[in-house]
Amino acid sequence: MAETDSMDAAEALARADGLRDAVNRRSRWLVRYQLAYGVTSFAMVLALGLFEGAAGVVVSMALWVPAIVALTVYAARQPVAHRGMARSHGVMIGAWGVLYGAALAVGIPAFPGDLAWWLPAAAAVSAPGLASAWLTSRRTAPRAAW
Amino acid sequence: MVNHPRHALDEVIHAPVRFSIMATLAAAEKAEFGFVRDTVEVSDSVLSKQVATLEKAGYLKVTKGYVGKRPRTWLSITAEGREAFTAHCDALRTITESATRPLTA
Numbered sequence: 001m002a003e004t005d006s007m008d009a010a011e012a013l014a015r016a017d018g019l020r021d022a023v024n025r026r027s028r029w030l031v032r033y034q035l036a037y038g039v040t041s042f043a044m045v046l047a048l049g050l051f052e053g054a055a056g057v058v059v060s061m062a063l064w065v066p067a068i069v070a071l072t073v074y075a076a077r078q079p080v081a082h083r084g085m086a087r088s089h090g091v092m093i094g095a096w097g098v099l100y101g102a103a104l105a106v107g108i109p110a111f112p113g114d115l116a117w118w119l120p121a122a123a124a125v126s127a128p129g130l131a132s133a134w135l136t137s138r139r140t141a142p143r144a145a146w
Numbered sequence: 147m148v149n150h151p152r153h154a155l156d157e158v159i160h161a162p163v164r165f166s167i168m169a170t171l172a173a174a175e176k177a178e179f180g181f182v183r184d185t186v187e188v189s190d191s192v193l194s195k196q197v198a199t200l201e202k203a204g205y206l207k208v209t210k211g212y213v214g215k216r217p218r219t220w221l222s223i224t225a226e227g228r229e230a231f232t233a234h235c236d237a238l239r240t241i242t243e244s245a246t247r248p249l250t251a
Contacts, residue, residue, distance in 0.1 A: 009238040009245075012162075016169035016235065022185050023173035076213050079181035080174050 024140040027082035031137045033071055034092065038129025040067040041096065042122045049107055049118030082140055088132060095128040151244060154237035156230050158203045163188055163196050168231045171206060171223040179219040197221060205230055 040063060048060035103121035111117035159168050166186040171177060177185075183193045200206045205227030209220040223231070 009241040012165055013235065013238050013242065015166060016172075019166060019169040019185060020173035023170060023177070026181065027174070079178035081176060083173055083175055085175045 021142045023080055024082055024142065026080050027078075027085065028137070028140050029074070029078050030081065030085060030089075031133050031140070033075055034129045034133035034136060036067065036071060036129075037092075037096075038126040038133065040064065041100070041129055042126035045100070045103055045122040045125045046118055048104070049111070049121065050113055050115065052113050082136075084139070085136075088135065088139075092128045092132040096125065099125045099128065151237045151240035154233060154240070156234045156237075158199065158205065159231060159234045161196070163192065164200055165234075167193070167196055167200060167221075168205065168223065168227065168234075171221055172228060172231050174222070176209070176220045176222040179221060182221055200227070203227075203230075 044060045044064040044067075047063060048056045050056070051059050103118075103125055107114075107117050107121055159165055163186060167182060170182055170185050179190075179193065179197075183190060186193065188196075197206065197208065201208055205224060207222050207224055209222070211218055211220065
């Protein structure tokens with residue numbers, strides 16, 4: 001194996017594993033991002049449903065807009081994102097959009113101020129963020145070979 | 147004799163620093179220049195030179211932009227680069243496996 005004198009094959013593969021783990025470790029900011037997204041979604045939908053009329057929109061947006069701005073700035077400042085992040089993030093946002101739309105489309109006309117609707121609706125809308133955080137946590141954990 | 151797995155090694159990727167850059171980027175959607183520099187443990191100038199070689203080979207893409215007023219350089223692996231890196235790792239794996247395989251009569 002003369003041509004691999006400078007870097008033994010096994011060492012090279014081990015080095016690749018170590019570098020992948022370093023990328024994954026530094027990509028775990030996304031877990032915090034997704035957790036915050038889920039928790040804020042829960043509070044935002046609950047506020048929207050339980051405060052009737054314009055007050056619901058005002059309180060809900062007062063929670064949501066600053067949180068999204070802060071999360072966007074936080075994400076933009078990160079130096080690395082693990083492989084597959086764009087796809088998983090797209091799935092999370094897509095699922096969130098569908099659930100949020102459904103919660104509001106049904107809840108605003110039919111269940112204004114009704115905790116029995118808005119509590120499970122808020123939990124459902126928070127689920128994509130929380131589930132994504134769990135999946136990202138697993139995805140970025142150290143693992144075996146390529 | 148072209149059957150030995152070393153013939154499947156990619157000459158561009160085989161250099162240690164370039165291999166480390168490719169391994170880092172293969173695990174990432176994209177990575178900031180400074181992150182790759184610190185992770186691979188090389189200087190700015192060494193990384194710039196090796197990135198230019200990999201970019202010329204079509205294995206990685208360089209994107210420049212700003213975060214606020216700060217200029218940033220992002221590196222990402224191309225589809226061609228990922229394919230080449232996977233093939234290179236397969237060759238390395240075959241080499242290690244053939245070295246540990248017991249000799250038969």
